[in-house]
Amino acid sequence: MGVHAADSLTLLRLEHAVARLLAETPEATAVAKPLLEAVGSVLGWDHAAVWQPGPDGELVCRASWQVEKRRDLDAFEALTRRLRFAPGRGLPGRVWKSGEPAWISDVARDPDFPRAEAAAAAGLRAALCVPVTGDGAPLAVVEVMTHKKSDPDPDLLATFESLGRQVGRFVEQRFVERAIRESEALLRATLDAALDGIVTMDHRGKITGFNHAAELTFGYSAAEATGTEMAELIVPPALREAHRRGLARFLETGVGTILGKRIEITGMRADGTEFPVELTVTLIPRDDEPLFTAHLRDITERLELMEELRASRARLVATADEARRRLERDLHDGAQQRLVSMGVDLSLAREHLAAGEIVEGGKLLETVEEQLDHAIAELRELARGLHPGILTRSGLQAAIEALIVRAPLRVDLTVEPGPRPPPATEAAAYFVVAESLTNATRHAEADRMRVELHRDDGWLDVTIADDGRGGASLDGGSGLIGLRDRVASLGGEFQLESPAGNGTRLDVRLPLGGAA
Amino acid sequence: VTGHDGLRVVLGEDSVLLRDGIARLLEANGMEVVAQAADAEDVLRKVRAHKPDVLIVDIRMPPENLDDGLRAARTVRAEMPEVCVLVLSQYIEEGYASDLLGGGAEGVGYLLKDRVKDIERFIDAVRRVAAGGSALDPEVVAHLLGRHREAGPIVELSKREREVLALMAEGLSNRAIAEGLVISEHAVEKHVTSIFSKLDLPVASDHNRRVLAVLAYLRA
Numbered sequence: 001m002g003v004h005a006a007d008s009l010t011l012l013r014l015e016h017a018v019a020r021l022l023a024e025t026p027e028a029t030a031v032a033k034p035l036l037e038a039v040g041s042v043l044g045w046d047h048a049a050v051w052q053p054g055p056d057g058e059l060v061c062r063a064s065w066q067v068e069k070r071r072d073l074d075a076f077e078a079l080t081r082r083l084r085f086a087p088g089r090g091l092p093g094r095v096w097k098s099g100e101p102a103w104i105s106d107v108a109r110d111p112d113f114p115r116a117e118a119a120a121a122a123g124l125r126a127a128l129c130v131p132v133t134g135d136g137a138p139l140a141v142v143e144v145m146t147h148k149k150s151d152p153d154p155d156l157l158a159t160f161e162s163l164g165r166q167v168g169r170f171v172e173q174r175f176v177e178r179a180i181r182e183s184e185a186l187l188r189a190t191l192d193a194a195l196d197g198i199v200t201m202d203h204r205g206k207i208t209g210f211n212h213a214a215e216l217t218f219g220y221s222a223a224e225a226t227g228t229e230m231a232e233l234i235v236p237p238a239l240r241e242a243h244r245r246g247l248a249r250f251l252e253t254g255v256g257t258i259l260g261k262r263i264e265i266t267g268m269r270a271d272g273t274e275f276p277v278e279l280t281v282t283l284i285p286r287d288d289e290p291l292f293t294a295h296l297r298d299i300t301e302r303l304e305l306m307e308e309l310r311a312s313r314a315r316l317v318a319t320a321d322e323a324r325r326r327l328e329r330d331l332h333d334g335a336q337q338r339l340v341s342m343g344v345d346l347s348l349a350r351e352h353l354a355a356g357e358i359v360e361g362g363k364l365l366e367t368v369e370e371q372l373d374h375a376i377a378e379l380r381e382l383a384r385g386l387h388p389g390i391l392t393r394s395g396l397q398a399a400i401e402a403l404i405v406r407a408p409l410r411v412d413l414t415v416e417p418g419p420r421p422p423p424a425t426e427a428a429a430y431f432v433v434a435e436s437l438t439n440a441t442r443h444a445e446a447d448r449m450r451v452e453l454h455r456d457d458g459w460l461d462v463t464i465a466d467d468g469r470g471g472a473s474l475d476g477g478s479g480l481i482g483l484r485d486r487v488a489s490l491g492g493e494f495q496l497e498s499p500a501g502n503g504t505r506l507d508v509r510l511p512l513g514g515a516a
Numbered sequence: 517v518t519g520h521d522g523l524r525v526v527l528g529e530d531s532v533l534l535r536d537g538i539a540r541l542l543e544a545n546g547m548e549v550v551a552q553a554a555d556a557e558d559v560l561r562k563v564r565a566h567k568p569d570v571l572i573v574d575i576r577m578p579p580e581n582l583d584d585g586l587r588a589a590r591t592v593r594a595e596m597p598e599v600c601v602l603v604l605s606q607y608i609e610e611g612y613a614s615d616l617l618g619g620g621a622e623g624v625g626y627l628l629k630d631r632v633k634d635i636e637r638f639i640d641a642v643r644r645v646a647a648g649g650s651a652l653d654p655e656v657v658a659h660l661l662g663r664h665r666e667a668g669p670i671v672e673l674s675k676r677e678r679e680v681l682a683l684m685a686e687g688l689s690n691r692a693i694a695e696g697l698v699i700s701e702h703a704v705e706k707h708v709t710s711i712f713s714k715l716d717l718p719v720a721s722d723h724n725r726r727v728l729a730v731l732a733y734l735r736a
Contacts, residue, residue, distance in 0.1 A: 332576070332606055333531070336606060336629075337531035338533065340534055340537075340630055340632065340633065341531070341533045341537045343630065343632070343633030344534070344537035344538060344540075344541055344632055344633050344635075346633070347541070347633050347634070348537070348541055348544060348635070351635065371533070
């Protein structure tokens with residue numbers, strides 16, 4: 001009875017050792033082994049082990065310690081490592097299930113100690129097992145064994161119980177801390193992977209977070225940005241006061257005019273340049289002062305694209321209007337005048353004939369016939385300019401061949417056969433070739449031209465190259481910008497290469513649509 | 517074809533073909549084309565030089581090819597009220613008509629270009645304008661009448677009265693109206709009196725004044 005009861009000094013040393021260990025160990029998972037060693041060596045016992053439930057709920061030995069390297073102890077250790085205990089079975093299982101400490105004075109006499117034989121061989125007799133409990137639920141059990149035959153020691157048991165709770169709380173706390181750390185790391189990784197700049201700001205207007213995209217957008221590092229007033233850092237001077245007033249008004253009244261809305265404002269980079277930003281500010285309500293998260297996106301490129309699109313649309317409209325004006329002028333100055341004039345001549349001829357003046361009447365009728373031929377020819381030319389009839393009737397190749405026949409330069413045409421492209425694609429390809437022919441003869445003074453039409457997986461590739469003067473550009477009144485707009489409106493591509501003195505090459509890619 | 521009536525005309529039209537045709541037509545009807553002009557500036561120069569009885573001018577002419585001819589016509593009316601003006605246009609535009617009639621309809625005409633091939637009516641219009649009357653294209657008149665279709669005293673007019681009103685607005689004399697509608701001049705007189713009474717217009721004995729009253733009423 002109580003032969004080897006631990007004295008109070010030992011208990012104190014044990015408590016100190018565990019307290020120091022917990023204070024010095026950063027990770028919950030790393031605490032098991034040193035804990036076993038501290039407990040075992042302070043008490044002067046021989047073997048210690050920690051048990052935790054595996055995935056199937058059976059207890060598994062997670063860590064163990066033995067006082068010295070000995071073959072008989074090694075065998076016991078190996079068995080300990082190998083065995084699994086269902087809750088309620090063996091010493092660890094029983095303690096796990098009951099949540100109470102247990103003391104076995106001599107394991108050889110215990111009815112439920114499966115390792116009794118190996119323990120006897122290693123000279124182990126008494127065993128002490130306590131639960132490590134966190135917030136109510138057991139986390140693990142710790143088992144300590146000695147070669148001495150030892151009766152239950154209430155003081156030691158009480159100390160162990162207390163240490164078990166202490167370790168449990170420690171482990172639990174470390175787990176929570178780790179979970180928080182991991183969640184923060186995840187959040188940071190998410191923020192840094194975000195394409196939008198994300199800036200958080202506290203109620204004083206100071207920046208508390210600045211993700212990677214924000215660093216790239218504004219040219220400040222997160223370290224530089226954090227703690228600085230947001231208005232000072234990324235809001236242009238002219239807008240700062242409004243920004244500060246907005247924040248003050250919200251804090252005062254709880255009414256935020258921009259919260260949750262997508263707005264476009266001007267931002268400022270570290271080098272002082274300003275640029276358009278799309279901004280959404282969200283409120284993060286908290287018990288104390290609120291936080292604000294701003295999602296920012298540099299929309300310079302988007303606005304430029306929109307402007308380019310708007311300009312291109314305006315050009316398309318202007319081109320169409322100009323074409324209509326030209327058509328009206330051609331009709332007004334040509335066929336209409338001719339027809340009225342023919343009417344006059346016919347009336348005069350009638351009067352002459354009625355008066356028996358056959359010769360004069362006949363002359364006038366001849367004039368009318370001539371004018372009629374002219375009017376017909378004019379109207380035909382006009383109609384062709386609007387839309388070449390041959391293109392509709394006979395397709396792209398025939399229409400281009402008809403252009404080439406009239407062209408004053410030599411043209412080599414290659415057309416890859418295939419089903420007819422959609423009308424819009426045919427028309428675009430036709431006008432690209434027609435305009436190129438006009439430019440090559442009128443401006444580039446080319447002698448030869450190559451025109452190739454190939455099909456490539458849903459696209460019609462038109463390549464046109466001449467040996468003229470080059471130097472063609474999209475500026476000025478060249479019809480090329482109109483062609484580019486026409487191609488762009490179909491979702492196609494348009495590439496012009498025209499170095500001065502070295503010919504002009506135009507590569508145009510047009511969609512074949514379903515006809516591919 | 518007909519005798520020489522001595523009307524002196526300056527003709528402004530940029531299409532050579534049509535200008536020649538109209539000139540032939542006028543001369544065949546006893547008028548004298550004293551000058552031809554191919555742009556608005558030339559028109560003004562030649563009108564100032566020749567002081568013709570009538571200027572016949574296309575609205576759209578160089579140099580700007582907008583309403584250069586019309587502007588020249590207005591200048592002529594302001595500078596030389598004794599020169600009457602007949603403006604030809606490819607299209608009827610109400611704005612042009614109001615512009616032209618703004619200074620009164622006396623000695624002013626506005627016709628669609630197509631009308632020239634109906635030689636008799638065209639020559640008649642030229643003579644009417646030259647005599648200080650007016651010649652308004654039926655299309656312009658139709659527009660003017662159309663504005664009064666919904667409400668007002670015109671709704672009270674009989675079908676025949678409306679026909680007479682339209683021809684009056686074109687500038688036709690009672691006799692021409694009678695011929696056009698194949699009724700007696702006396703019947704035309706009766707319709708005119710009734711129209712003036714229904715529209716509450718001041719009665720005038722002079723034909724031109726009556727036309728002006730009608731136009732003023734329609735344009736109001």
